[in-house]
Amino acid sequence: MCEKPKFYITTAIAYTSRKPHIGNSYEIVLTDAIARYKRMQGFDVFFLTGTDEHGQKIEEYAKSAGVTPKAYVDKVAGEIKGICDLLNTTYDKFIRTTDDYHEKCVQKIFKKLYEQGDIYKSEYEGLYCTPCESFWTESQLVDGKCPDCGREVKPAKEEAYFLKLSKYQKQLEEYIESNDNFIYPEARKKEMLNNFIKPGLQDLCVSRTSFKWGIPVTFDENHVIYVWIDALSNYITALGYDPDGSSEQYKKYWPADVHIIGKDIVRFHTIYWPIMLMALGEPLPKQVYGHPWLLFGEDKMSKSRGNVIYADELTEVFGVDAVRYYLLSEMPHANDGSITYEAMIDRFNSDLANTLGNLVNRTIAMQNKYFDGVIQPPVKSDAVDEELKAAAKKAISDLDKNIAEYKISDAVEAVMVFARRCNKYIDETMPWALAKDESQKERLGTVLYNLLESIHILSALISPFMPDTAVKINEQLCAAPIEYNSIADFNSLNAGEKVGTAVPLFNRIDAEKLLAELLAKQEEKKKAAQAEEKPEGIAQITIDDFMKVELKAAEVTACEPIKRAKKLLKLTLDDGSGTPRTVASGIAKWYSPDDLIGKKVVVVSNLKPATLCGVESNGMILAADCSETDVKVLFLDSSIPNGAKIR
């Protein structure tokens, strides 16, 4: 016997800063569907997921929650794992970057790279912004100043370790160019090549001294290993990689067949990660698939908007399989997808309750009604029967083809096409008419056999997407899961055996009623979130702190767009001082110059000047962030004189 081919698939590890929402949960469901499908096809699958638990942000969250970082990540990692389990995902291993073996291995990796010269210690010079605690490369600076705050950057006393990306640049470029499917979809590949690799890679800072919650560098305890080497290496430490000799498991499964990740972290997985592996002398992953995002309607989910949906809320209402089905069927493979309650209910009713659920229900019901549940031997195959069988074969091959390209919604659709074909077959053969004619008994038995066989096949085809439903169908058939390699044979069921009773798989939803309930709940959540967010906020300041900020009323006397920037407007203000003040403001998206000229605004007049896109900006004007996508400038009453102090 030849061994099963292996298939190693991973999700990104989830950052343990907050409980993930349904958009964040898409990835694990997507990966699970692929893993289940591969297993059904006979692959020896290893499916890895887990959590990324270090970093400054977590240190801060833990501090404000009044717990240790470890206690904090334990809680959130537990929630994340809980969601993976709730969604019925079949990961083989759940790695945490705080796991002991991972930390030790990361330290070894770091040391190895250091000893062979791929990581070197260096110091920044003139590129550190103390208030921002950020390092900047020469090219990132704006007019020699911090691009974040516009303040002076200092020659750094701060030391840090760097990974030599530049050394491997050529090798990486060749790998990407010669492995067409390595970065997928295609558009991502172009982004990486054009924006990063071709312009030249900067060496990557891989350690920090500004926080403690991380894996210490063994030979230099002031340093903590920064996210890249820590998080990315989970894909190999989980399998038992060891610079001094790896496990059998590692040798078997590495390299990964595919890393499933969000489109926002493609860069880390297709540049930093391959270079780390090159430096370690290990093979590169075969493919990185950057999937799109799931949005709420048109918007990103955010707590303050009250449009965050969590997996558990959704499964409570619709059930686990319906949620999985929605995610998998509604997400396009290259563009962002969206979730709305309306769409969720529509999908549920039309695809699951009507098309699939009702098909199974009517088939089992007829078998019981006409033959007391006893499966009849198929006799003669008519043209319609052959068409049905051909449709099954097509569904199988379409499913396969689409999954190979990560077109999961098309894969799901291929299965639904077959379910619809089955419903049509019932109309074509009219079993209820056959049942009235005793001489058609054999024909009726054959027709029902074909239908039972079809839903048996459907059960297998939907099983990667809706595993529980697949089981339920088999239970109603009183049959074991169909063997994948004989799935198209159309003879998996045994004549003479009995099917079970028909139980609806999905109960139709009263859309109007449920929608009203859900929207009411959402409103509530929004209010609660807004009430809760207020007190959290940022640290309190004293009145003296506030008085350091000089606010003045000023009139916009002129305004024009800045050519090189699409978000910036250049405003000329009369602040009562007699000399016009120039301010650049990132509000071009919401205001045109004519909207502003003649209006009175509030200007922060004692900000240090900064240069933006070639324009020197002296101060900033106040505006409200109404939402992530809407900004409104604060306009003053026209009777307020220019230069009036505001406090």
Added chain:
RNA sequence: GGCGGCGUAGCUUAGUUGGCUAGAGCGUCCGGUUCAUACCCGGAAGGUCAUAGGUUCAAGUCCCAUCGCCGCUACCA
């Protein structure tokens, strides 16, 4: 500003290397059916394939321009 992508029926979208009357699902309307979860089946209406040119025997599919949207990057005091 640089690089890339997209604009197809009311909505969500398929359309491989250019080739017969541009497909599908949802929604709408009409008809049929009754085994079934008021379900299923059939039919219809609805598309100047963003706009304007060009290449070609032939373009949603290639080229150019314009408009709009999006991604990455730069930038957003």
